[in-house]
Amino acid sequence: MNNLSDEVKNNIINGLSEAEVQERVEEGLVNRSTITTGKSVKEIILSNTLTYFNLIFLIISILLIYVGSFRNLTFLPIIIGNTIIGIVQELRAKQILDKMNIINAPHSIVIRNRAQEQILSENLVRDDIILLTTGNQICADAVVMEGTVQVNEALLTGEADEIEKTTGSKLLSGSYVVAGQCYAKLEHVGNDSYITKLTAEAKAMGNDEQSEMIRSINQLVKWIGIGIIPIGALLFYQGYVVNQETMQKSIVSMVAALIGMIPEGLYLLTTIALALSTMRLAKRHxxxxxxxxxxxxxxxxxxxxxxxxxxxxTRMEVDEFIKSLTNQELSITEDPEQLLVDYAFSMANDNATIHAIKEYTEKLNINVERRKPINIIPFSSTTKYSAISFEDGNFVLGAPEFVMREDYNTIAPEISSYVKNGHRVLVLGKYSGSNMKDGLTDKVVPLGYIVLTNPIxxxxxxxxxxxxxxxxxxxxxxxxxxxxxxxxxxxxxxxxxxxxxxxxxxxxxxxxxxxxxxxxxxxxxxxxxxxxxxxxxxxxxxxxxxxxxxxxxxxxxxxxxxxxxxxxxxxxxxxxxxxxxxxxDFAHMPDVVLEGRRVVNNVQRSSVLFLVKNIFSLLLALLSLWFSFTYPLEPSQISLISMFTIGIPGFLLALEPNKKRIEGHFLKNVMLKALPAGLTDVLAVASLVICGQVFSLPKNDIATASTMLLAVVGFIILFKISEPFNRIKYGILIFNIFGLVFCGIFLNQLFAISEMSKICVLLLIVFSFAAESLFRYLTILIEKLDELYSRIKHRKK
The missing domain is CATH 3.40.50.1000 (HAD superfamily/HAD-like)
Structure with a gap:
């Protein structure tokens, strides 16, 4: 600090007083940003309630109430429940992550009331004096008061070169110290800092770096969202104008088709799966x-x-210090061990290597008068050395290949045995040149070798x-x-x-x-x-x-x-x-991999169930428009099928352990498995509707038979995607079959399940067996087509 003014010296030594800190806190000049990349509580609630599909559900609910079809509002409790569950799980995950972020929050060493203390970086105020050392991320815009550091601003500017910052230099928040040590005064904190403004811009532009799974689900939802409005309008027009149905019947049929097309639980399933995984990993630190x-x-x-x-x-230990055998050019008075002690004493304790060397030199008990450094160049990961100038010469410490350069082969025999045994070796040498800052161009004479080790x-x-x-x-x-x-x-x-x-x-x-x-x-x-x-x-x-x-x-x-x-x-x-x-603990890495596999595989498997319903409803709606027949199902019937063949089993399967390695692309995997079942559903139900018209069966009978047929196909696909089976999966399957049968018998009025005529029952049995065969052959056909496409694509490459 000798070259600094008295005022600057006092600022560094004293820092801010308690009263000055409090004054800045009251003025709001605290390094706490109101802009975050994570969701706030308000954003979580709004993102789960004010959604596009919730708006659609609100509109169709109003339409059903308008025509007095209260029975078909059975989807509402499911939607409300989905929303509440989604909010609760995200809030729970946020609470856990917030606690962990506090533990892992950046800290800073600040000078206040003439003393150094470590506090959370967000509690710093403008004009605070902080100490920055190697590895620190600069937490607010600042100016260097004393000292020299090398800073990397690549995360902000894209420029990867290390920039030297000396007294008076500006430091940008978000950059980090690569080497050196300095005292800096904070100028712009909180929302005024450079990194916060960048964060605000990034947040305003949105996050395009979504995972493949989220990106695929967003694509599905986007196209479904675009398609349901015109399809809904056409279905209502056909039912009410073309087929001369009543207002109530036309709206009920249209709503049934739309509910079938909306993947109301898919977003929730993904959100909960990710939230639960976050919480499970949090328990493993x-x-x-x-x-x-x-x-x-x-x-x-x-x-x-x-x-x-x-x-x-991370800890490093010095095994031994070996005097070089090739230092004949130096005077006999040169003592490498003494030099090492002086070197270590002069360097800032800002990395594991110097810390280990300091520990080693303290044990040497050399108490003679130490050299005073004239100039210090901290270690840089680019140059691979550090350097110090004393009155009797310039000295470097670093990786032998970088320090010795073309002379490395002359010292290789001395250190090769240590290198081969996995030790890290540094050379301490005397530099014959004067400029050590921009690289070593002159000769370095080795004095000794520091042998270090890191325990595996x-x-x-x-x-x-x-x-x-x-x-x-x-x-x-x-x-x-x-x-x-x-x-x-x-x-x-x-x-x-x-x-x-x-x-x-x-x-x-x-x-x-x-x-x-x-x-x-x-x-x-x-x-x-x-x-x-x-x-x-x-x-x-x-x-x-x-x-x-x-x-x-x-x-x-x-x-x-x-x-x-x-x-x-x-x-x-x-x-x-x-x-x-x-x-x-690096041993936790498999935990993260396995958790990721659980999420992706299970969401992928459950997405198949949701997509089957979407494919079926979309294709059946298009067929009904093409052949001018009214959509045969009611919303309450779609809700019943969704609950026991999609919703409940989908969520339960998503919680199951799954170690299978992820292969292929999410959307392709889901489509290949969902398409056979979706086509089976639409062909079977469309055929049943046509046969029902041929036999002049009541529409209620056809609707009930179609519901039961969808349930059969639903459990076939559920059985298929649950393989290989275990006790949990058998339990899930039995529970949902029992639930559907129970609701069909005891809550038949609520879910519009009526008694069927003998002919209708016979048709249901025939089409159920046909559906199983159709599903099996369609699965084989689509798999063969996929293999053929892959071979053709591979040949083109």
């Missing part, structure tokens, strides 16, 4: 910043991991074994020596870990893409290269997850389909990731 990450991680086929903090524990995580082997069984390829991407990383990866049980390469040799996109096919371990990877590796994997058609815990991982994490951070790592990485392991 897994925080989701983004619920779409559940699906993304469940689909992952390539997992990129960093060595430190993922394969190994206890459950690493089990975790990587799981991913191997699931067909997930693991790529290790690290800034350390590739041979060292390879050895660590082998001990962790990663398949093909002996295939390693130095990323410094991958200087073209073609080399990068080729290396990804051949190698498992990538060493000496820069932060930008990590990002390029992830992009190359995605361009090759892979679904990529990236795990990390340091600021050098953030660019790659932001580009991955799913990003996972350890809470024990840098604050910036934890805030940038979609998934945060709060206890930093």
């Amino acid at each position: 897994i925080l989701l910043h983004d619920m779409k990450s559940i699906e993304a991680l469940a689909r992952v086929d390539v997992l990129c991991v960093d060595k430190t903090g993922t394969i190994t524990e 995580r206890e459950n690493a082997k089990t975790t990587f074994s799981y991913f191997k069984e699931q067909g997930v390829t693991v790529k290790v991407i690290s800034g350390d020596n590739p041979e060292t990383v390879s050895e660590v990866a082998k001990r962790a049980g990663i398949e093909n870990a002996e295939r390693f390469i130095d990323a410094g040799t991958l200087n073209t996109d073609r080399k990068l893409a080729d290396a990804l096919e051949q190698y498992t371990v990538f060493g000496r990877v820069t932060p930008k290269q990590k990002q390029l590796l992830v992009q190359a994997l995605k361009n090759a058609g892979h679904t990529v997850a990236m795990t990390g815990d340091g600021v050098n991982d953030i660019l790659a994490m932001k580009d991955a389909d799913c990003s996972v951070a350890m809470a024990s790592g840098s604050e910036a990485a934890a805030q940038a990731a979609q998934v945060v392991l709060l206890d930093s």
Whole structure:
């Protein structure tokens, strides 16, 4: 602080007083944003009530009340119940996530009342003096008061280069400190900060980064929403004008068709499934910043991991310090051990490596007068070294390949045995040049080698074994020596870990893409290269997850389909990731994968049930328009079928464990399974209606027989998608059959179930057996057509 004015020094030393803080709090100058990416309580309630389909339900309810058809309002309790359940589950999930976010909320070291204290970043006020060190995310717009830091603003500007910030430089909120340490004064906080304004713009534009499942469901709902209004109008016109039906009958028939076309429970099912998964993961200390990450991680086929903090524990230990045998050019008075002590004492304790070295040097008990640093260059993940200037020379500490460069082969024999055993080795050397900031261009004479080790995580082997069984390829991407990383990866049980390469040799996109096919371990990877590796994997058609815990991982994490951070790592990485392991236990990764599979597979299976009804109602409505017959079913009958063949079994099946690997695209998978049942329904019911007209059967008989026929086909498809069966699935099937029979017998008036004539019963039996055969053959036909299409598509490629 020697070059600073007295006023600035006092500001840094004193900070704000309690009275000054309170004054700013009263003025609203607090670093608390009212703009959030998550839903507020109000937004959750409104998003579940003020929906397009709820508006449709309100309109058709008014129409049914208008014509006095109160019995056909049976869908209303289901809709109201769906809405309430959806609100309650989302609020419960929000409550749990809010509590976890508080635990994982960013903290800052602030100077107040002449003392340092750590507080939540949202409790900072304008003009607060904060201390920023490596790994911190800058929480508000600020100006550097004292010190020098290297900052990465890639998350804000897209510029990946590290920018040096010195006294007077502006710091943008949302950027993060890569190296160094400084005191900064907050200028713009809360809603006035740069990151908050960006967040507001992003929120106003909407979120296009939806998961495939949500995107597919939105597509379905969109097209159904567009189609139901004109179809409804045409059905009413046909019934009332063309077929000369009464106003009541025309409206009831139209409403029945529309209810059948609306997937009223599909959104609710998806919302509840995601909310329950979020809560289940929360109990395992897994925080989701983004619920779409559940699906993304469940689909992952390539997992990129960093060595430190993922394969190994975050803590680092110095095993030993070895004096170099090649330092003959130095005077005999040079003491490498003393230099190491002075070096460690001068560096800020802002990363795990320096922390480990400091712990080691404290045990050496060297108490002579220490050198005073003239200039300090903090460690950078780009240059792979740090540097200090003392009166007797310039010294560097870093990765041997980067520090020694073309002279690396001269020291390789001294350190090769340590590298091969999985140790990390740093070289401490004297630099003959003067400028160390922009890279080392002159000779470095090695003084000694620091041998460090990270203990491999206890459950690493089990975790990587799981991913191997699931067909997930693991790529290790690290800034350390590739041979060292390879050895660590082998001990962790990663398949093909002996295939390693130095990323410094991958200087073209073609080399990068080729290396990804051949190698498992990538060493000496820069932060930008990590990002390029992830992009190359995605361009090759892979679904990529990236795990990390340091600021050098953030660019790659932001580009991955799913990003996972350890809470024990840098604050910036934890805030940038979609998934945060709060206890930093990598063994939880299979839990997230399995939870994602449960959600996607179960929602996919249940969506088939909903889509069957939609396909049937749409096609039957079109057939009734084409052949000019009135839609044969009533809304109460559709509600009965929906309840016991779709709604209840769909929700119960969505809660069941499901470890099956996700394959194919959501919409295609759902359509392939729903189409045979939907076509079976419409062909069987349309044939029954035509036969009923031939035999001059009462319309009530035809409607009841159609309802029962839909129930039969509904349970056939339910049986099909529930395979393989277990006790729970048998229980679900029996419960719903019993429920439908009970309502058909004891609540027959409510659901418009009337007695059928003998001819009608006979037709029902015949068409039920025919429907089973039709469904079976249509399923085989559609599967064959899909295989043929896939072969043709593959040949074209």
